[in-house]
Amino acid sequence: MNAHWSEDDFEYGDDGADSMVRPYTITRGRTMPERDDLTLITVLSTVASAIVPGRRLQPEHRLILDRCRYPAAVAEVAADLNLPVSVTKILLGDLIAQGLLTARPPLAVAKVSGGVDLALLTAVRDGLRRL
Amino acid sequence: MTNDQAAPAAVKILIAGGFGVGKTTLVGSVSEVTPLRTEEYLTKASVGVDSLDGVGGKDTTTVALDFGRITISPELVVYLFGTPGQERFWFMWNDLVQGVLGGVVIADTRRLESSFASIDFYESREIPFVVAINCFDGVNTRSEIEIRTALDLDPHVPVLVGDVRTRTFARDVLLALVDHLMAPALV
Numbered sequence: 638m639n640a641h642w643s644e645d646d647f648e649y650g651d652d653g654a655d656s657m658v659r660p661y662t663i664t665r666g667r668t669m670p671e672r673d674d675l676t677l678i679t680v681l682s683t684v685a686s687a688i689v690p691g692r693r694l695q696p697e698h699r700l701i702l703d704r705c706r707y708p709a710a711v712a713e714v715a716a717d718l719n720l721p722v723s724v725t726k727i728l729l730g731d732l733i734a735q736g737l738l739t740a741r742p743p744l745a746v747a748k749v750s751g752g753v754d755l756a757l758l759t760a761v762r763d764g765l766r767r768l
Numbered sequence: 769m770t771n772d773q774a775a776p777a778a779v780k781i782l783i784a785g786g787f788g789v790g791k792t793t794l795v796g797s798v799s800e801v802t803p804l805r806t807e808e809y810l811t812k813a814s815v816g817v818d819s820l821d822g823v824g825g826k827d828t829t830t831v832a833l834d835f836g837r838i839t840i841s842p843e844l845v846v847y848l849f850g851t852p853g854q855e856r857f858w859f860m861w862n863d864l865v866q867g868v869l870g871g872v873v874i875a876d877t878r879r880l881e882s883s884f885a886s887i888d889f890y891e892s893r894e895i896p897f898v899v900a901i902n903c904f905d906g907v908n909t910r911s912e913i914e915i916r917t918a919l920d921l922d923p924h925v926p927v928l929v930g931d932v933r934t935r936t937f938a939r940d941v942l943l944a945l946v947d948h949l950m951a952p953a954l955v
Contacts, residue, residue, distance in 0.1 A: 676863050676866040676867065677780075677806075677833075677835075677847075677849070677863055677864065677866070678778040678779070678780050678847045678866070678867050680775040680776060680777075680778050680845070681775070682774070682775045708774070708775040708776060710778060710837075710845075710847060712804070712806045712833070712835055712849075713804060713837075715806040715807075716804035716805060716806045716835075717804075721806075721807050721808055721809050722806055722807070722808040723809055739775070741777070741778070742866075742867075743777075743778045743779060743780065743866050743867020744777045744778065744779050744867055745867070746779055746867060746868065755950065757779070757844075758869075758949055758950050759950075760840055760841065760844055761779070761840055761844070761846060761869070761946055762943060762947070762950075763840075764838065764839075764840030764841065764844070764846070765798075765838070765840075765939055765942050765946065766943065768798055768838070
């Protein structure tokens with residue numbers, strides 16, 4: 638960092654590798670998701686009957702809608718789009734708010750929710766044994 | 769509203785351990801897809817100013833997570849997340865622990881201390897876990913008792929020894945975790 642150049646705080650390299658400028662341009666400057674309930678494994682599905690508005694969607698929004706015709710987790714969408722998770726969540730929130738995408742939260746399996754579900758564990762065990 | 773395809777339920781298993789210990793290798797051994805990588809920004813705003821001490825002078829940095837998936841059935845998918853062991857990334861685990869079944873700690877007998885942070889994390893969050901000793905080159909230099917003592921493990925925590933590059937060992941580690949979760953003491 639060149640401390641004597643105060644404007645360095647606002648200038649970033651052209652490659653974008655060291656800055657948040659490019660990703661947050663996609664979100665039109667928003668850096669916080671409007672909803673905080675999306676987790677890495679929240680599963681997203683594109684609503685088949687939804688009418689996609691012609692405007693107001695970024696190309697990345699359209700890529701997400703295409704990708705989620707087959708249900709995909711937040712982390713998978715972020716990896717496919719090569720975007721940070723936080724940026725992806727903002728875009729996903731836009732689509733959920735417009736009714737174009739549905740979100741299924743992960744199963745609650747934590748202790749606080751009453752302990753492990755034996756039927757779930759049995760299904761996982763049987764699935765692993767088939768590997 | 770109808771979807772093209774109903775969304776499966778999702779759960780996850782965390783794969784933790786020190787740098788280079790074989791987290792992504794284990795994920796790749798059992799995942800139905802080549803491990804994917806996703807990145808997240810660590811910002812001072814998201815973790816509190818003090819939490820990034822040691823990361824560097826920048827306001828932001830990124831942490832990468834490698835993950836894979838195992839489709840158990842059309843209704844159920846298990847995601848496997850390789851998880852950074854360093855304490856400074858723990859704030860992310862608030863998201864990582866959502867829907868978590870349990871965890872795996874991968875340890876290398878030549879540097880067991882790199883596993884301490886992962887074990888502490890699981891214990892502090894009461895996440896059941898198993899320990900997989902990754903034997904590079906098939907050589908295990910220490911006995912299980914030595915390893916248990918060095919890691920200060922509770923007696924009921926399963927310890928498996930093998931090569932995480934092999935599908936059978938990686939699968940057996942996950943099966944041991946599920947058996948551990950089904951054990952009467954935890955139900």
